Amino acid sequence: MASTVDTPASRPEKQYECAARRFLYIWEGPLRIIHWVNFFSIIILSVTGYFIHDPFMSSAQHPYIMGNVRYVHYLFGIIFSVNLLFRIYGFLVGNYFASWRGIPNPFNAKDRKNFWAFIRFYTFTGKETPHLLGHNPVAFCAYTLLFALFILQMLSGFALWAQNDPGSSLYAVTGWIFGLVSNQWVRWFHFLVMFLIGGFVINHIYSVVLFDFKSKSGEVSSIFSGWKPDRRD
Amino acid sequence: MSAFNELLATHGVSRRDFLKYCSTIGAMLALPSTMIPKIAEAIEQDNRPPVIWLEFQDCAGDSEGLLRASRPGVAELVLDHISLDYHETIMAAAGHQAEASKNATVEKYKGQYICIVEGSIPTGAQGAYCTIGGHSAEDILKKVGGDAAVVIAVGSCSAFGGLPAAYPNPTGAKAVRDLLPNKTVINLPGCPMNVDNLTGTIVHYLTFGSAPAMDRFNRPKFAYGKRIHDNCERRSHFDAGQYVENWGDYGHQQGWCLYKMGCKGPETFHNCPTLRWNEGLSWPVMAGHGCAGCSEPGFWDTMMPMYRRLPNVPGFGVEASALNIGTAIVGASAAIFATHGAVTVARNWKNVASAKADLREEIKEHSDDVE
Ligand code: HEM
Ligand code: SF4
Numbered sequence: 290m291a292s293t294v295d296t297p298a299s300r301p302e303k304q305y306e307c308a309a310r311r312f313l314y315i316w317e318g319p320l321r322i323i324h325w326v327n328f329f330s331i332i333i334l335s336v337t338g339y340f341i342h343d344p345f346m347s348s349a350q351h352p353y354i355m356g357n358v359r360y361v362h363y364l365f366g367i368i369f370s371v372n373l374l375f376r377i378y379g380f381l382v383g384n385y386f387a388s389w390r391g392i393p394n395p396f397n398a399k400d401r402k403n404f405w406a407f408i409r410f411y412t413f414t415g416k417e418t419p420h421l422l423g424h425n426p427v428a429f430c431a432y433t434l435l436f437a438l439f440i441l442q443m444l445s446g447f448a449l450w451a452q453n454d455p456g457s458s459l460y461a462v463t464g465w466i467f468g469l470v471s472n473q474w475v476r477w478f479h480f481l482v483m484f485l486i487g488g489f490v491i492n493h494i495y496s497v498v499l500f501d502f503k504s505k506s507g508e509v510s511s512i513f514s515g516w517k518p519d520r521r522d
Numbered sequence: 523m524s525a526f527n528e529l530l531a532t533h534g535v536s537r538r539d540f541l542k543y544c545s546t547i548g549a550m551l552a553l554p555s556t557m558i559p560k561i562a563e564a565i566e567q568d569n570r571p572p573v574i575w576l577e578f579q580d581c582a583g584d585s586e587g588l589l590r591a592s593r594p595g596v597a598e599l600v601l602d603h604i605s606l607d608y609h610e611t612i613m614a615a616a617g618h619q620a621e622a623s624k625n626a627t628v629e630k631y632k633g634q635y636i637c638i639v640e641g642s643i644p645t646g647a648q649g650a651y652c653t654i655g656g657h658s659a660e661d662i663l664k665k666v667g668g669d670a671a672v673v674i675a676v677g678s679c680s681a682f683g684g685l686p687a688a689y690p691n692p693t694g695a696k697a698v699r700d701l702l703p704n705k706t707v708i709n710l711p712g713c714p715m716n717v718d719n720l721t722g723t724i725v726h727y728l729t730f731g732s733a734p735a736m737d738r739f740n741r742p743k744f745a746y747g748k749r750i751h752d753n754c755e756r757r758s759h760f761d762a763g764q765y766v767e768n769w770g771d772y773g774h775q776q777g778w779c780l781y782k783m784g785c786k787g788p789e790t791f792h793n794c795p796t797l798r799w800n801e802g803l804s805w806p807v808m809a810g811h812g813c814a815g816c817s818e819p820g821f822w823d824t825m826m827p828m829y830r831r832l833p834n835v836p837g838f839g840v841e842a843s844a845l846n847i848g849t850a851i852v853g854a855s856a857a858i859f860a861t862h863g864a865v866t867v868a869r870n871w872k873n874v875a876s877a878k879a880d881l882r883e884e885i886k887e888h889s890d891d892v893e
Contacts, residue, residue: 347763471820481844484851487851488851
């Protein structure tokens with residue numbers, strides 16, 4: 290038999306209807322690359338950063354271990370930072386969903402309604418959330434905070450680095466930080482932000498999976514493929 | 523024989539030793555060797571500016587440092603030779619006599635003398651915490667420091683407020699630079715300052731008539747331009763991952779890095795590892811103890827606990843370390859979202875059951891179709 294493939298179209302009499310009207314290419318290639326570079330940099334920076342905080346491994350099996358770990362931390366610090374700058378560039382020029390144009394507008398009644406629908410969903414006081422193509426508006430707020438932390442982490446990281454040569458041009462760029470906060474607190478902050486990011490990661494993965502279930506709109510796969518369904522609600 | 527050569531002779535210092543000393547100082551200030559004659563000339567000249575040494579909320583540690591200056595007798599001589607007109611702790615005169623001599627110098631050498639300040643200046647209780655000869659410390663500093671050619675703040679207390687200004691700063695202690703914002707203030711922090719850095723600064727001033735190049739905290743770069751950590755003789759152990767884990771353990775006996783024992787060398791700018799103390803004999807890390815970070819702004823509030831790398835967070839009742847707070851943040855996040863997940867699963871249990879029923883139905887129909 291020729292048509293054993295069971296698609297809704299092949300059986301219109303059963304009134305099957307795909308929930309997706311069509312698929313849209315929401316997250317473009319560069320954005321997805323930036324996301325995954327960020328993912329790997331943060332893991333590597335956290336592991337090496339924790340080691341710098343508390344060098345728990347003995348040198349007997351790993352000669353020059355601290356030197357190497359610091360090298361990797363600085364290298365990925367640069368990769369992370371360049372990647373962050375690319376993302377900020379994308380925020381200016383990227384497509385609707387990746388850029389400032391997709392920001393939920395607090396003066397727009399519909400955006401406000403969406404926001405509260407998600408808040409109610411998270412707090413178990415409401416069951417329905419509208420189907421959105423871009424960021425969930427509550428998550429968008431979390432991302433804003435997160436990127437503020439990234440920028441501070443980048444600044445504090447380079448400021449700590451520049452201390453090895455106060456005559457350097459890097460120090461000329463970052464030295465002002467030590468006029469505001471002592472270098473011990475900069476270090477402390479750089480260490481603490483690692484945990485703040487860790488706390489976010491738990492939230493992030495949980496929420497993405499939750500909405501993948503809830504809205505059946507391929508939240509998880511969209512960051513690999515870029516495609517999301519334009520669903521009928 | 524010039525007056526200065528006589529002075530050398532009475533101190534039993536040969537001309538050759540004196541010139542050697544000048545080249546040492548020149549090297550320390552990173553000057554070319556062609557400058558050595560100029561340094562010697564500056565030290566020898568007869569119109570050296572007088573020095574007034576003020577002491578406020580201090581422990582006299584910097585004065586002690588000055589008195590112990592004993593590098594081949596010459597440093598002492600240089601400091602003798604700059605006429606120290608007023609120094610409460612070491613001058614012979616006392617009371618009104620001492621005050622009179624100070625006032626005479628201030629009047630006679632207005633705008634020419636060097637003012638050295640030791641100790642922080644209390645500004646609380648209208649200055650009642652420290653008055654000398656009926657004047658508050660703040661008034662004395664503004665008068666004597668204000669009329670000086672240059673002010674040198676020796677020790678962390680006068681440079682940054684130091685211990686008296688540590689939280690909760692009961693006396694409202696301030697640094698010299700806070701009270702003389704329009705003056706050239708050279709900060710020589712340290713607990714105490716290293717007297718070789720003081721002589722270096724004075725010789726620089728005598729030679730060039732100006733302050734040496736300074737960093738953002740007004741510390742001379744020749745002395746505070748490098749981090750302890752970057753000049754430390756234990757640095758190779760740091761990079762190699764060889765750390766002292768306990769006092770007196772194998773690593774400690776081997777002279778390994780003190781990072782894990784709370785060494786503040788990675789955050790402290792000072793030339794201790796190269797200049798060392800007590801005639802270049804030793805310095806804390808060489809002696810087996812971590813750097814305490816004494817010459818950084820906010821020392822004590824930011825560099826303590828002494829044996830931990832990062833500061834504790836005040837205001838949390840029990841002292842809380844960054845690690846505890848961080849673990850709590852991640853733990854709270856995990857707990858919140860785990861609970862949320864559990865509640866979500868419970869709330870959707872019915873949906874899952876009906877979805878499964880739908881699917882069973884579907885599979886049945888599907889297999890019917892295929893048949
Ligand atoms: C997700 C981002 C990052 C995380 C989680 C992270 C984590 C850490 C941690 C935990 C430490 C040890 C702090 C301590 O206990 O003293 C550290 C140190 C440091 N980090 Fe990062 N970091 C990040 C980004 C960066 C960036 C972008 C740079 C810039 C190049 C950087 C440069 C440094 C430097 C210079 C140190 C001090 C290392 C030393 O003393 O040798 N970090 N980092
Ligand atoms: S002992 Fe202190 S200053 Fe020296 S290398 Fe270790 S951490 Fe750095």
